[in-house]
Amino acid sequence: MTKKFIDIEKIIADKNPKLLKRLPTFIINYLKRILWQDEVNRIIQDNEGVSGVQFCRNVIKEFNITASIEGIENAPKTGGVTFASNHPLGGMDALAFIDQFSHYRSDIKFIANDILLNLKPMQDIFVGVNKMGATAVPSLKNVDSVLANDESVVIFPAGLVSRRKNGVIEDLEWKKTFVTRARKHNVPIVPVIIDGKLSNFFYNLSNLREKLGIQANIEMLYLVNELFKQKNTTIKIIFGKPIYPKDLDNDLKDTVLAQDIKRKAYSLKSK
Structure with missing residues (x-):
């Protein structure tokens, strides 16, 4: 069984306990999925005891x-x-x-x-x-x-990660x-x-969020x-x-x- 090195619920609780109480279970489960909690924990477990530079090299190799x-x-x-x-x-x-x-x-x-x-x-x-x-x-x-x-x-x-404005990807x-x-x-x-660049989905979501006047950087969740x-x-x-x-x-x-x-x-x- 994979250990839970990264625990989304705990991270939210540590940052904002009130928010965690308000979030429905299906939202928490969705966050776990788009944040790849199980896969990230699997990678960390596979590299247990490895840290710093060597951990980076192992991830670069895996990807x-x-x-x-x-x-x-x-x-x-x-x-x-x-x-x-x-x-x-x-x-x-x-x-x-x-x-x-x-x-x-x-x-x-x-x-x-x-x-x-x-x-x-x-x-x-x-x-x-x-x-x-x-x-x-x-x-x-x-x-x-x-x-x-x-x-x-x-x-x-x-x-923040670079955004695409008028077709140009830039910080x-x-x-x-x-x-x-x-x-x-x-x-x-x-x-x-x-x-390097991210997917069109990320940039389009960022631009849509701005057009809708939403202040929170929801694209960062992805x-x-x-x-x-x-x-x-x-x-x-x-x-x-x-x-x-x-x-x-x-x-x-x-x-x-x-x-x-x-x-x-x-x-x-x-x-």
């Missing part, structure tokens, strides 16, 4: 993902560094990045929503950040501690946090572009389902040249600089 990397020579080999990347795949992009970059540096940390810390094999790599509520600011101290320790940090500045606005933290700790920023659609695909990761804090324009706000770096990342596609 038959072909990952390639370009411009790795642009990444500093030692010292603190922030990698700012687009987020096209909602999960597999992170695993592919870790799988490939770990051959270059072993001290990789990934800034992630704290709900992903429920994935225990990744707890050594994920640095949890709670964007909501009273713990939002304190959780940023986790990011500071990693950068202060001269480790390599990867962040998806958009905070939403990049938040300034990665620029602010890089300045604070005097570490370089390396722009990264990851080539990201695990999207992950399983990425079997037998190729993921290309391109690293740009490092940008050092001393080279950032002090006359520009960090919010503006974040968008400039986003443009630099996307320009890597055409090179």
